[in-house]
Amino acid sequence: MKNIRLLFKYEAISLVRSRLFQVAIGLLLLVGLYAIYYGKSEMDQQRAVLKEIRADEAKKMESLRSKISTDTLPNVIGNRTFRLVENPPSDWASLSIGQRDIFPYQLYVRYYTLSRQIMTTEIANPEKLLTGNFDLAFVxxxxxxxxxxxxxYNLISGEREGGTLSLLLSNPISESQITYIKIAFRWLLSFGIALFLVVLAVIICGIKIDNTLLWWLLATALYFAFWIGIVLIINNLKRNSSFNAFSLLGTWIVIVIVVPTLINLYLASAYAAPPRNDLTQAIRHEFEEIWAKYDDKNHRYQTAQKLAAKYPEYKSDTSYNWEDKYMLAEYDFYDERLAPLFAKYQNINLQKESVGQKLGVLSAAALTQQIFNTLAQTDTRYHYHFLEEAGRFHAEMKVFFYTKIFQNKTFKLADFEQIPKYEFKKKPINNETNNGILMLLLSVIVVWGIGIMMKK
Structure with missing residues (x-):
């Protein structure tokens, strides 16, 4: 224990006196602070957009209500009722933005043709896709x-080249013990700085402290332990400091850049989605077919029969408001015909996400990014959870208005209070985080196992 304290003190003094170390610490803290600011500003902007849209939605609903003085047809109200369906950023999204700058986080939903409404909200900023996000997860x-x-990089080689290794070994301590004490000190120092930045981010971003903080710190600790294991392997080759530096930088390039890039190239090739234009054309074609058959009375009758078979409570009375009923029936089958195409795109993307998570074990950097995105609820799976919630709410809206329309009910002023409102349901963190942590732990065990065996 005395040797550990002495070496820790020696390491601390030598590092603090180093001008390079002082500059490195300063830059690291500045970069970390900027990353926190960047992530917070991005999510604050999304929250501001959602707040503005909520106010706009309330204003439009109030305006619509003020124009209705007597009972009216429900489709008149339904056609003018747009409800906001939103996916607000989680507290931790500021630290790991993930896919939130690519996927839409809000929709305006009416009670029919969900397919067209989803397609009009696709967003993707090419510049953002190219540069990515400089958030705390990136740092x-x-x-x-x-x-x-x-x-x-010069853990032991620096002592050897400076002639101080023999002096250290004159004490009752082995070279292995010196190595392990030195790398323990560096892990503690790195994790301490990271802990400071994470706690600072929690305070600045107003993040509510829960189990997510523990998972985040555990992932960070394991990721740093992985790199310390890489350091142990390279230093155990017992080469000079220059060799160690270039070897470690080469390893960083492979693990952080090359392997994730190759994984993404493989996923893009093996799980390539059909051209988006195919879906767009299908949506347009199906919609045009509805209007092309509008005047075909036989087609109208068959459509009404099909809807009544699917939903007995929506049996059409052709003597009242028939045109609107026919269009709503067609819209229902329109979404039904397009559902397999949307499912195809979704399944391909979810397969890509699933395989990407498995291949992430090849790169601790990719694996840790997946963990951070899952914790921050900014990954692809969470986006599809949002779309499922949008579909659930759309079904609720449809039932509300379809029931009134097909049962020939009028829309009363009191019914404004009964129009469904969307309530965001947060998806609990699932086993994906546990699996990611376990795989990261396995990576740490592997590199440390190799490093320890090389030391013997």
């Missing part, structure tokens, strides 16, 4: 390993 995954490398 932890990309920048901190470089900091660990800068501190550790």
């Amino acid at each position: 932890l995954i990309y920048i901190f390993p470089l900091f660990i490398i800068a501190l550790s």
